[in-house]
Amino acid sequence: MGCENKLMNLKREPLLWRWGLWLVLAVVILATGLYLGRDVGTEGLVRENICRDLLAGHTSGRQGVISSVWWGPFPTLVILPAGFLLPAALSLPACLLVSALFGAATLVLLEQALRMWGAGRWRWLLMLGVALNPTFLEHCWTGSSAPMITCLLVLSLYSVTAWVQKRRLLDLIWFAFGSALLLGTGYEMSGWILAAVCVVAIEEWRRQVTGAEIRAVLLVALLPLAYTTALWLLMCWLIMGDPLYAVKSLLVAGPGPGGALVLPDALWWCYAGLAVLVGWMLVLALRKHDRSGVCLALLGLALPGAAGLMAWREQLWDTAPLLLSLLPAAVLALGHWLATLETNAEGAAARCGRRTGGVWVLACLPLLADFVPLALSEGPLRTSPSSLIEQQTPWLPDLGRHIRLQTPFAKVFVCGFESFALLQNQASPIFEHALDFNFDKARHDYYGQVLYLLVHRPEQRNAMDSIHWKSRNIYVQGGKDALYDSDWGDWRLFELIQATRSR
Amino acid sequence: MEQENLKPAGVMDDPLTLSRLRPEWSARVPITRAQRMVLMAGCAVLLLMAAWQPWLTARAFVLVSIFFYVVHAVYKLVLVRFSVSENSEIVIGTDELAGMHDDDLPVYSIMVPMYHERESVKHLILSLSQLDYPAGKLDIQLLLEADDQETRAAVTAITLPPGFRVTIVPVSLPRTKPKACNVGLDFAHGQYLVIYDAEDRPERDQLKKAVMGFSRAGPETICLQSRLNFYNPRQNLMTRLFTAEYSAWFDLSLPGLSAAHAVIPLGGTSNHFVTRNLKDLLGWDAFNVTEDCDLGIRIQRAGYRTRMLHTTTWEEACSLLRFWIPQRTRWIKGYIQTYLVHMRHPLQLMSELGVAKFLHFQVVVGYSTLATLLNPLFWFLAILWFLFRIESLTSLFPGPVFAMGVTCLFAGNFAFVYLGMIGCYRRRYWDLVGYALLVPFYWILMSYSGWRAFFQFFSDPFKWEKTSHGL
Numbered sequence: 001m002g003c004e005n006k007l008m009n010l011k012r013e014p015l016l017w018r019w020g021l022w023l024v025l026a027v028v029i030l031a032t033g034l035y036l037g038r039d040v041g042t043e044g045l046v047r048e049n050i051c052r053d054l055l056a057g058h059t060s061g062r063q064g065v066i067s068s069v070w071w072g073p074f075p076t077l078v079i080l081p082a083g084f085l086l087p088a089a090l091s092l093p094a095c096l097l098v099s100a101l102f103g104a105a106t107l108v109l110l111e112q113a114l115r116m117w118g119a120g121r122w123r124w125l126l127m128l129g130v131a132l133n134p135t136f137l138e139h140c141w142t143g144s145s146a147p148m149i150t151c152l153l154v155l156s157l158y159s160v161t162a163w164v165q166k167r168r169l170l171d172l173i174w175f176a177f178g179s180a181l182l183l184g185t186g187y188e189m190s191g192w193i194l195a196a197v198c199v200v201a202i203e204e205w206r207r208q209v210t211g212a213e214i215r216a217v218l219l220v221a222l223l224p225l226a227y228t229t230a231l232w233l234l235m236c237w238l239i240m241g242d243p244l245y246a247v248k249s250l251l252v253a254g255p256g257p258g259g260a261l262v263l264p265d266a267l268w269w270c271y272a273g274l275a276v277l278v279g280w281m282l283v284l285a286l287r288k289h290d291r292s293g294v295c296l297a298l299l300g301l302a303l304p305g306a307a308g309l310m311a312w313r314e315q316l317w318d319t320a321p322l323l324l325s326l327l328p329a330a331v332l333a334l335g336h337w338l339a340t341l342e343t344n345a346e347g348a349a350a351r352c353g354r355r356t357g358g359v360w361v362l363a364c365l366p367l368l369a370d371f372v373p374l375a376l377s378e379g380p381l382r383t384s385p386s387s388l389i390e391q392q393t394p395w396l397p398d399l400g401r402h403i404r405l406q407t408p409f410a411k412v413f414v415c416g417f418e419s420f421a422l423l424q425n426q427a428s429p430i431f432e433h434a435l436d437f438n439f440d441k442a443r444h445d446y447y448g449q450v451l452y453l454l455v456h457r458p459e460q461r462n463a464m465d466s467i468h469w470k471s472r473n474i475y476v477q478g479g480k481d482a483l484y485d486s487d488w489g490d491w492r493l494f495e496l497i498q499a500t501r502s503r
Numbered sequence: 504m505e506q507e508n509l510k511p512a513g514v515m516d517d518p519l520t521l522s523r524l525r526p527e528w529s530a531r532v533p534i535t536r537a538q539r540m541v542l543m544a545g546c547a548v549l550l551l552m553a554a555w556q557p558w559l560t561a562r563a564f565v566l567v568s569i570f571f572y573v574v575h576a577v578y579k580l581v582l583v584r585f586s587v588s589e590n591s592e593i594v595i596g597t598d599e600l601a602g603m604h605d606d607d608l609p610v611y612s613i614m615v616p617m618y619h620e621r622e623s624v625k626h627l628i629l630s631l632s633q634l635d636y637p638a639g640k641l642d643i644q645l646l647l648e649a650d651d652q653e654t655r656a657a658v659t660a661i662t663l664p665p666g667f668r669v670t671i672v673p674v675s676l677p678r679t680k681p682k683a684c685n686v687g688l689d690f691a692h693g694q695y696l697v698i699y700d701a702e703d704r705p706e707r708d709q710l711k712k713a714v715m716g717f718s719r720a721g722p723e724t725i726c727l728q729s730r731l732n733f734y735n736p737r738q739n740l741m742t743r744l745f746t747a748e749y750s751a752w753f754d755l756s757l758p759g760l761s762a763a764h765a766v767i768p769l770g771g772t773s774n775h776f777v778t779r780n781l782k783d784l785l786g787w788d789a790f791n792v793t794e795d796c797d798l799g800i801r802i803q804r805a806g807y808r809t810r811m812l813h814t815t816t817w818e819e820a821c822s823l824l825r826f827w828i829p830q831r832t833r834w835i836k837g838y839i840q841t842y843l844v845h846m847r848h849p850l851q852l853m854s855e856l857g858v859a860k861f862l863h864f865q866v867v868v869g870y871s872t873l874a875t876l877l878n879p880l881f882w883f884l885a886i887l888w889f890l891f892r893i894e895s896l897t898s899l900f901p902g903p904v905f906a907m908g909v910t911c912l913f914a915g916n917f918a919f920v921y922l923g924m925i926g927c928y929r930r931r932y933w934d935l936v937g938y939a940l941l942v943p944f945y946w947i948l949m950s951y952s953g954w955r956a957f958f959q960f961f962s963d964p965f966k967w968e969k970t971s972h973g974l
Contacts, residue, residue, distance in 0.1 A: 054902070055902040055903070057901075057902060084903070169925065215936070215937065216927075216928055216934075219936050219937055224917075
């Protein structure tokens with residue numbers, strides 16, 4: 001393959017350059033976000049507070065890390081050490097640092113991948129397209145896990161393509177760890193990971209090597225993935241008492257109760273455009289019998305495919321990282337095709353190829369940078385409900401007073417992951433996180449006290465909180481032991497009925 | 504027919520020259536008085552602290568241990584990353600070898616120390632005869648102990664090919680391989696020199712690669728270490744696990760160390776030297792039971808360098824536990840000796856090696872040995888917690904320490920298992936990749952040997968537990 005010949009002549013740039021570029025980009029992203037006054041989003045707040053509880057040795061911290069596939073442990077575990085690195089005087093949330101670092105890493109990885117393939121100077125323009133994409137930046141600025149997901153996706157996608165192309169062990173290892181960590185970010189990417197594993201398996205099967213070699217390749221590629229899964233199950237068993245606790249929302253709750261992904265219409269068109277672009281790259285790769293290009297484009301298309309599957313299961317609200325990942329995937333596919341154009345021809349044909357590539361890049365740039373929706377929308381594209389919690393929390397002291405008016409000996413169990421964001425600055429001992437709420441245990445532990453349950457409206461990710469699959473329809477109908485008390489923003493308060501124990 | 508060298512000559516007359524001229528470089532005194540006092544003072548302070556503040560002392564101990572576990576795990580992964588860099592090994596292509604002319608090749612000395620290895624003689628002579636090197640430029644010495652009648656008889660029974668000769672090592676203490684090598688070094692007249700074990704089967708073109716490697720590496724490189732691996736990896740479970748370990752060590756860790764310009768503890772055989780420089784370094788320390796590791800450090804201290812050569816020598820993997828344990832005991836005991844010898848004057852060591860290599864030495868020789876001793880304690884704590892959920896244990900691991908400990912337990916150990924798999928994969932031992940998953944059981948044996956070595960270091964520091972071959 002022409003691309004491979006060129007690869008041989010490409011020297012890696014100094015390590016210092018890559019690390020330096022990464023740090024500079026991270027600082028720029030972080031500083032811009034702070035300058036524009038972006039707030040930490042709900043996800044960032046939740047993960048920050050899980051880390052705080054974890055370090056304090058609280059059970060809620062441990063439960064928060066592993067108890068749901070919708071809140072994967074890896075982003076939280078990365079925020080944990082980042083908190084140590086940040087000087088306290090900065091009072092900067094660690095999730096912002098992590099998002100900026102992973103956002104910058106996405107860009108550096110893209111640049112490296114395109115350079116290794118030989119995409120020429122156009123790579124800088126492609127990278128710029130991603131760097132200026134407002135949706136991407138918004139996720140970086142709000143402490144979301146989406147930049148981490150896109151970064152790991154770029155790593156896995158590039159590695160698996162390079163593996164198909166060159167069969168270097170190092171690429172297989174990067175793919176193995178990239179996909180394992182991707183699984184650790186949560187449920188969203190599992191469909192894509194499955195597709196990637198299938199590509200590796202089919203590629204091995206197609207090569208007609210010995211069974212032992214196929215097993216060895218699959219073992220090296222899949223062991224980190226299997227280990228991550230096993231570890232998650234083990235942790236669930238140790239902390240939650242049920243190895244399948246994290247996936248129960250999938251097994252028991254079934255399709256999600258709906259709730260749409262709140263995106264401007266123009267952005268949908270952008271994603272559709274990116275999918276068409278990747279589809280076209282697939283056609284071009286098929287025509288040139290470029291196996292690595294086909295693999296890359298297929299896995300790129302697997303992203304909207306997985307999003308479609310989730311939409312079919314009424315979990316459309318959780319597809320934002322999948323759709324965002326389409327952006328770097330499209331850049332990789334385009335870059336790979338450009339490299340083929342540059343390397344497969346010489347002389348006048350090469351110049352013509354370069355011009356064609358340039359036209360393609362310039363044509364796709366507005367699509368990559370979301371310029372169209374930017375032009376159409378009146379305000380910034382804010383996909384993350386960053387101020388949600390701030391808008392809701394003013395009623396929390398009122399709720400405290402409301403409870404104390406009735407009894408000074410009360411306990412309010414706040415259900416679900418958003419409780420970490422809701423109770424972030426709440427020192428009142430009457431509130432307690434409840435990720436694994438159990439009526440009988442609560443009654444036993446707090447015998448004699450008046451107990452309340454605060455449940456979030458079952459929409460989007462909140463619908464997957466354990467309280468909703470343990471007590472179906474509790475928000476609407478209450479439970480057999482839970483009586484409706486009052487509404488507080490998107491939350492509903494229930495009082496738990498306690499039978500008098502005979503003495 | 505034996506053609507014996509009986510009369511030593513030159514500076515290296517005495518195989519114990521190193522210990523006589525530079526006693527500070529030798530393990531003849533295993534632990535100096537100053538070191539003993541420091542160790543005893545350290546133990547006393549630890550005991551006093553444990554008596555005064557037992558819980559705090561235990562927490563501090565756990566904190567320090569876990570910190571080093573994290574450092575070690577990260578270090579190993581970084582080495583693997585280095586091992587795939589371009590300068591990790593000297594790779595000689597077949598076209599380069601084809602361009603070499605016999606007339607230009609220097610005399611190459613090969614030394615094979617043998618002791619009670621009658622059964623290996625034929626194979627050894629056959630495999631050395633097959634080396635792709637002009638016979639007239641080979642200087643092969645079979646180093647036989649004077650009282651080893653069976654091996655001497657086996658050698659006498661064979662007509663040695665041209666280039667072979669026998670050197671008799673006089674009976675004296677200590678009865679170690681490095682002492683025999685020092686005797687042989689005195690007779691070696693090749694420009695380069697290599698050590699092989701009796702059961703070794705080097706690749707045919709290894710010597711030519713080494714000659715080319717030295718010319719390419721530059722004058723500061725006086726030692727090239729070949730990769731070692733086994734020709735019997737599938738004999739039983741023991742050899743499979745041993746192969747996984749060796750593949751990770753020689754194919755990943757050592758090339759990584761070489762690329763990082765770190766100290767390289769030499770492997771037991773297939774070390775190629777520039778003979779003159781080796782003599783300047785006074786050869787091997789006859790009192791060190793891992794003389795190769797010690798020499799690797801001394802090479803760096805003298806300002807020279809060791810690099811990895813992309814060629815393999817095939818050895819026999821120890822297949823029986825009753826031989827594997829003593830062999831590993833000796834290796835770990837030798838690492839303890841080496842560490843203590845070079846840490847007699849830590850500041851001097853740091854100034855000679857530089858800070859980076861000094862830290863490499865601490866991790867590669869010091870901590871890896873200490874880890875084999877510490878592991879059982881932490882396995883025990885982990886088992887206690889998993890089985891009985893003893894809550895008081897959790898107070899030994901406050902927040903950040905717990906986080907580091909969990910990372911080591913789940914990520915660090917997995918990384919070490921995975922390294923074994925990658926080692927097998929790189930060696931194209933496809934069927935052994937899966938066996939690397941069983942490596943944790945192998946670690947238990949290593950820790951057992953570690954403690955055995957620790958006690959033997961004090962009771963019998965120079966004891967050389969010979970590994971039997973041809974099993």
